[in-house]
Amino acid sequence: MPRSSKSTSKSSSSKSSTSKLNSQAPQAAAVTGIDTSSTPKGAPVQPAVVDTLSPVVVSNELRKKELFDLVVERSGMKKKDVKPVVEAMLAVLGDALAEQREMNLQPLGKMKVQRGKELADGRALVLKLRQKSAKLNATPDTPESNPSILPAAE
8 A cells, every 4th residue: 555645744844844953053152262361370280199098988987896995985994894785785775776665865865766667687767866965975973073963961
């Protein structure tokens, strides 16, 4: 069967109209004649050879090793005494989070599990942590540092 001439004329007319559009596209004029005499010139930079590479910290993540060191520094105890206590504390916190328990652990703050999602390799939890700004980075109150909390004399 012969094809109608209308379909071939449409396709040929559409091709010719696109080629006309492409040829009529506006062209930007080349910029010439800019006066750069008043533009400040920079000093030429000499390349330098780097002898040592310094590591770049990508994350501000607190790892267990650093946590042990910070607890040793703050408590004044030996690392061999601190490590099992911190390990046990992390295990207890992990168990409480798994049970989705609300925790009030000052000066850390009040922690609540907002929502959780079971994954193939574990669980993802979204937590809400509220901290009191006055107690952040404060030293714990002891009778030596704060005489107002001394027990009353009877």
